[in-house]
Amino acid sequence: xxxxxxxxxxxRLLAGCLPPYPPPPPxxxxxxxxxxxxxxxxxxxxxAAQDDLAPPRSPLFNPVVPYGMYILNASNPDTAFNxxxxxxxxxxxxxxVDLSFLxxxxxxxxxxxxxxxxxxxxxxxxxxxxxxxxxxSLSEQDIGLGLNSSSLSNSHSxxxxxxxxxxxxSPEKPNSDSxxxxxxxxxxxxxxxxxxCGIVPQxxxxxxxxxxxxxxxLKKIALHAKNAEYNPKRFAAVIMRIREPRxxxxxxxxxxxxxxxxxxxxxxxxxxxxxxxxxQKLGFPARFLDFKIQNMVGSCDVRFPIRLEGLVLTxxxxxxxxxxxxxxxxxxxxxxRIVLLIFVSGKVVLTGAKERSEIYEAxxxxxxxxxxxxxx
Amino acid sequence: xxxxxxxxxxxxxxxxxxxxYSQSQLVCSxxxxxxxxxxxxxxxxxxxxxxxxxxxxxxxxxxxxxRSQQRGLRRxxxxxxxxxxxxxxxxxxxxxxxxxxxxxxxxxxxxxxxxVLVGCCVLITCRQHNxxxxxxxxxxxxxxxxxxxxxxxxxxxxxxxxxxxSLCLAELVKTYCSxxxxxxxxxxxxxKYVEDKEKMLxxxxxxxxxxxxxWLVTGRHPLPVITAATFLAWQSLQPADRLSCSxxxxxxxxxxxxxxxxxxxxxxxxxxxxxxxxxxxxxRVLRLDRRSVVKHIGDLLQHRHSLLRxxxxxxxxxxxxxxxxxxxxxxxxxxxxxGNNSLGLPQGKRPASPALLLPPxxxxxxxxxxxxxxxxxxxxxxxxSDSEIEQYLRTPQEVRDFQRAQAARQAATSVPNPP
Numbered sequence: 076x077x078x079x080x081x082x083x084x085x086x087r088l089l090a091g092c093l094p095p096y097p098p099p100p101p102x103x104x105x106x107x108x109x110x111x112x113x114x115x116x117x118x119x120x121x122x123a124a125q126d127d128l129a130p131p132r133s134p135l136f137n138p139v140v141p142y143g144m145y146i147l148n149a150s151n152p153d154t155a156f157n158x159x160x161x162x163x164x165x166x167x168x169x170x171x172v173d174l175s176f177l178x179x180x181x182x183x184x185x186x187x188x189x190x191x192x193x194x195x196x197x198x199x200x201x202x203x204x205x206x207x208x209x210x211x212s213l214s215e216q217d218i219g220l221g222l223n224s225s226s227l228s229n230s231h232s233x234x235x236x237x238x239x240x241x242x243x244x245s246p247e248k249p250n251s252d253s254x255x256x257x258x259x260x261x262x263x264x265x266x267x268x269x270x271x272c273g274i275v276p277q278x279x280x281x282x283x284x285x286x287x288x289x290x291x292x293l294k295k296i297a298l299h300a301k302n303a304e305y306n307p308k309r310f311a312a313v314i315m316r317i318r319e320p321r322x323x324x325x326x327x328x329x330x331x332x333x334x335x336x337x338x339x340x341x342x343x344x345x346x347x348x349x350x351x352x353x354x355q356k357l358g359f360p361a362r363f364l365d366f367k368i369q370n371m372v373g374s375c376d377v378r379f380p381i382r383l384e385g386l387v388l389t390x391x392x393x394x395x396x397x398x399x400x401x402x403x404x405x406x407x408x409x410x411x412r413i414v415l416l417i418f419v420s421g422k423v424v425l426t427g428a429k430e431r432s433e434i435y436e437a438x439x440x441x442x443x444x445x446x447x448x449x450x451x
Numbered sequence: 452x453x454x455x456x457x458x459x460x461x462x463x464x465x466x467x468x469x470x471x472y473s474q475s476q477l478v479c480s481x482x483x484x485x486x487x488x489x490x491x492x493x494x495x496x497x498x499x500x501x502x503x504x505x506x507x508x509x510x511x512x513x514x515x516x517x518r519s520q521q522r523g524l525r526r527x528x529x530x531x532x533x534x535x536x537x538x539x540x541x542x543x544x545x546x547x548x549x550x551x552x553x554x555x556x557x558x559x560x561x562x563x564x565x566x567v568l569v570g571c572c573v574l575i576t577c578r579q580h581n582x583x584x585x586x587x588x589x590x591x592x593x594x595x596x597x598x599x600x601x602x603x604x605x606x607x608x609x610x611x612x613x614x615x616x617s618l619c620l621a622e623l624v625k626t627y628c629s630x631x632x633x634x635x636x637x638x639x640x641x642x643k644y645v646e647d648k649e650k651m652l653x654x655x656x657x658x659x660x661x662x663x664x665x666w667l668v669t670g671r672h673p674l675p676v677i678t679a680a681t682f683l684a685w686q687s688l689q690p691a692d693r694l695s696c697s698x699x700x701x702x703x704x705x706x707x708x709x710x711x712x713x714x715x716x717x718x719x720x721x722x723x724x725x726x727x728x729x730x731x732x733x734x735r736v737l738r739l740d741r742r743s744v745v746k747h748i749g750d751l752l753q754h755r756h757s758l759l760r761x762x763x764x765x766x767x768x769x770x771x772x773x774x775x776x777x778x779x780x781x782x783x784x785x786x787x788x789x790g791n792n793s794l795g796l797p798q799g800k801r802p803a804s805p806a807l808l809l810p811p812x813x814x815x816x817x818x819x820x821x822x823x824x825x826x827x828x829x830x831x832x833x834x835x836s837d838s839e840i841e842q843y844l845r846t847p848q849e850v851r852d853f854q855r856a857q858a859a860r861q862a863a864t865s866v867p868n869p870p
Contacts, residue, residue, distance in 0.1 A: 299844060299845050299850060301842075319839075342831070344831035349839070380813060384617060384669060395608070397586075398618075398668075398672055399585060399587070399672050400601045402671065403670065418670065419666065420810060421813070
């Protein structure tokens with residue numbers, strides 16, 4: 076059922092598509108202690124805000140907006156202060172920290188956390204150090220962040236030119252731990268974004284069915300409901316529509332109902348429940364049994380033209396291209412069992428899925444094939 | 452029997468008239484040698500009239516085949532003869548029809564569907580032999596709807612698991628162009644409009660190839676492109692006399708139906724030719740437009756490969772990086788200068804920067820910008836408020852009003868026609 080959380084739907088970003096780090100401090104000159112501390116807090120707020128869990132599915136809906144922007148938009152600066160002390164506590168040993176509850180993309184930010192916290196520690200440890208040298212090195216570390224441990228260690232050595240080894244290994248140790256954490260991060264099986272450069276199919280339509288388990292009087296429903304139309308000569312069902320989520324339902328006298336037009340599985344379920352409630356309020360003992368998603372339709376754009384004649388030649392057993400009948404190529408993928416409509420403009424429609432992951436998997440399978448036809 | 456001659460082998464005169472199955476033979480009763488053979492016939496009347504009976508009628512196979520299948524097979528053969536297809540096509544098409552008939556879904560289908568199935572079998576046969584038969588042609592012959600034809604065609608290809616190759620464009624050009632009635636003078640076709648078939652065919656082929664390379668054919672019905680190409684080829688072979696003739700008039704002269712998209716294909720093809728003309732220095736100074744470029748189509752086609760390379764840059768690489776500005780002008784200038792030098796002309800005006808080589812649907816601006824759907828945090832298990840459901844229900848007063856209105860409408864429609 077749709078009520079359980081779905082970790083597999085969370086996209087995992089490419090290592091190369093790291094979110095942009097917050098901009099470095101503009102002034103590099105000498106600041107007073109208080110100014111510096113407030114500035115540090117502000118900077119750390121930004122970092123911690125980035126580390127906040129973004130709504131897990133937000134990148135899915137807008138493939139064009141870079142991930143970093145989404146994180147910043149979704150950030151809540153108020154929670155930054157709360158997370159700060161946590162960050163400090165967990166700065167030492169990272170191998171024992173269980174990060175599996177976090178979505179994958181946040182583990183990248185977690186790598187930043189130990190570095191920030193260790194820097195914060197070193198700041199406190201070495202208060203006697205000159206203030207000037209700290210800020211520029213911080214900015215260097217920001218920019219050079221990623222998994223660049225060499226630059227970090229360099230900047231650290233810059234920060235503490237003659238310092239004892241007790242300081243240096245500590246930032247490096249969590250750094251290496253965080254790196255090893257990154258390498259062993261489990262890859263969720265159904266990831267929509269891997270080689271596809273951030274193109275994620277968007278769901279356009281979900282068709283679901285539900286059994287209301289009672290005989291219905293369609294004439295009565297059409298009479299008492301404002302949003303229903305019933306034309307028995309044309310079709311033997313009541314066509315009902317609701318505004319939120321914007322969907323249409325076909326309600327049959329046997330008590331079976333088909334709900335179409337939703338953009339996500341949850342919306343489809345909510346809409347079906349609303350229709351069942353309407354029927355209930357009309358006086359029928361309607362229940363909500365066997366809700367099942369029957370079909371999901373998604374679409375996306377690969378942004379380059381495709382030679383359909385070439386594609387039908389090389390993939391003849393799967394493709395059907397009849398320009399006299401339909402401008403698109405119909406590709407029947409075997410695994411997963413999805414039908415794709417591929418057009419010359421690069422737009423792809425995927426249909427026939429029962430699960431969201433099937434659509435993503437089908438697109439991942441077709442993208443390398445289409446890329447092969449990029450050059451005319 | 453005596454009086455019939457002697458056996459060539461043994462010389463006996465004892466020749467017996469015997470029939471081997473349905474063939475009458477004179478056999479020597481001594482040595483068994485067959486002296487003469489009659490024709491293979493079944494019925495006595497046929498034998499008497501010395502008429503041949505075909506194999507399919509002489510054997511008993513038709514008794515095992517249902518009447519509707521027999522009719523369908525006859526229709527397949529008739530269609531093949533009407534289209535003047537080679538004889539081997541007939542057997543293949545019949546075999547496909549029989550194969551389809553083995554499936555229960557086809558056996559139980561309506562007659563209209565079986566009729567269309569006949570056309571599908573013939574079409575598949577033609578496609579497999581690269582015979583350029585269009586679906587439109589079959590539909591007109593069968594008086595069938597293209598939608599109905601399309602659904603049955605897709606179904607039968609899937610059912611029989613056939614590999615049907617695409618329509619062969621070159622063959623279609625040859626067949627379609629030959630159907631234009633422009634190769635002989637007639638009362639409707641003045642002398643200046645008559646054209647040599649070979650010249651027109653070769654030029655049309657080149658234009659269609661050009662259209663194919665510049666994304667004008669993919670995803671579109673092939674016939675309107677060929678119509679536009681034929682028209683341009685015809686015009687360009689004698690532009691002085693023919694520029695005044697429009698596409699519609701041309702098709703009427705040639706006694707060919709003008710497909711609706713042909714005029715937009717014509718405009719697209721002219722746009723491509725204009726872009727190519729920009730790369731030729733001696734044409735650039737002429738400042739051609741869509742009408743005057745027709746006079747130079749011969750030259751453009753002669754150099755079409757290099758002109759395409761100069762006039763268009765690869766759209767597939769560019770589109771991916773739509774965000775940043777490609778250094779168009781500098782690149783165009785460089786390429787233009789190279790082009791000038793290779794053609795041995797002084798560097799004069801600069802050619803236009805290369806345009807993106809993309810299908811027309813990608814070059815047009817999008818009709819409406821699709822806004823990103825808002826992030827939805829619906830869980831599916833939210834509470835549904837009563838007020839939300841109430842808004843969809845009629846109040847009792849509204850129900851009464853609605854019923855009254857319905858009754859009034861019923862009364863109005865049931866009243867007989869006013870005098």
